[in-house]
Amino acid sequence: MATFFEMLSIQLVLIIYVLAGVLAYKKGMITDQNRPGLIKLIVEILVPALIFKSFFNITWDIIALSFQTLIIATVIYTTITLVGGYFYRDLPEKQAKILHYATLCNSAGFAGLPIVTSLFGELGSILAAVYLIPHRIFTYTIGISLLVKQEKDLKTTLLSFIKNPMILAVFFGLIMGLSQIQLPTFIVNSLNGLSGTVTPLSMVAIGSIIGSVKMEALFEKAVLRFVWVRMLFIPLIVLMVLKVMHVDQQVVGMCVVMATMPAGATTPILAAKYDLDVALASKLTFVSIILSLFLSPAFLAFV
Known part of the structure; x- marks a missing residue:
């Protein structure tokens, strides 16, 4: 486990990456039009490469921790699905829906995995990849249903999930790691190179989002409610429950x-x-990105 000052140092590096993204947006290097392509590159190519590479040195002890992680993540997302809407029940429907969605479907994959990798190395990557399995399932099913009431095509939903590059990276990485297959050096070096770009590019993309948000009435009632629920209450409950249950410190x-x-x-x-x-959705994204850079090391100091 990294010390508080090591974690703070990592967060300061991430802040510099984010500021680079803000500057890139202000200078027109990253725009609202080309940002989706950058995000797609990160999520569909670079992050899967990182996940796949993380399974090179997997052991049965890590698999045991992974199973524990899978159960914990499933419980977390199920609980948020069932009670998350309660916190926003008094707000207008158009706000309540997006708030419940944002509370359930946070940026655990896009921002969380690179940060966990920076803090905990390859073990962190594996545990985070497993944690993201329930995250993806809930995002593709429950998450969208929170926004619009419509019949979902189960076959289409399942195919979308199975074909997700991150899920495929977990599946094939697990097979490769357990079978101890040795890949050619040039492939390993290529994966290492691609993996090394995930954290800086992810944070730069996040910075470009921050740079695009207008600052008017940033801290309105709904935003403050979201900050309390998603950024403070949920992490605090997760920390307290897992500590009481004596769950592995890395997990x-x-x-x-x-x-x-x-x-x-x-x-x-x-x-x-x-x-x-x-407008509310943009403010939620902006405020929570800024706060997460400081709240992560603050909560980790008590792990």
Whole structure:
């Protein structure tokens, strides 16, 4: 487990990456039009490479921790699904829907996995990849259903999940790691190179999102409610429950980091698609990204 000052040092590096993203947006290098392509590159190529590489040195002890992680993540997302809407029941429907969605479907994959990898190394990558399995399932099913009431095609949903590059990386990485297959050096070096770009590019992309948000009435009632629920209450409950249950320290640390991650980068996009409160969604994304950079090390100090 990294010390508080090591974690703070890592967070300061991430802040510099984020500021580079803000500058890139202000200079027109990253725009609202080309950012989706950058995010797609990160999520569909670079992050899967990182996940796949992380399984090179997997052991049965790590698999045991992974199973524990899978159960914990499933319980967390099930609980948020069932009670998350309660915190926003008094708000207008167009706000309540996007708030419940953002509370359930945070940026655990896009922002969380690179940060966990920076803090905990390859073991962190594996545990985070397993944690993201329930995250993906809930995002593709429950998450979208929170935004719009419609019949879901189960076959299409399952195919979408199975074909997700991150899920495929977990599956094939697990097979490769357990079978101890030795890949050619040039492939290993290529994966190492691609993996090394995940954290800086992810944070730069997040910085470009921050740079695009207008600052008017940033801390309105709904935003403050979200900050309390998603950024403070949920991580605190996760930390306390896992500590009381004497869960492995690495697993606790990873789960706490994932719990402090901001609203997903797609939240404003989906708000626009389903005619919800786009301005609120943008503010949630902006405020939670900024706070997560400081809350992660603060919560980890108590792990």
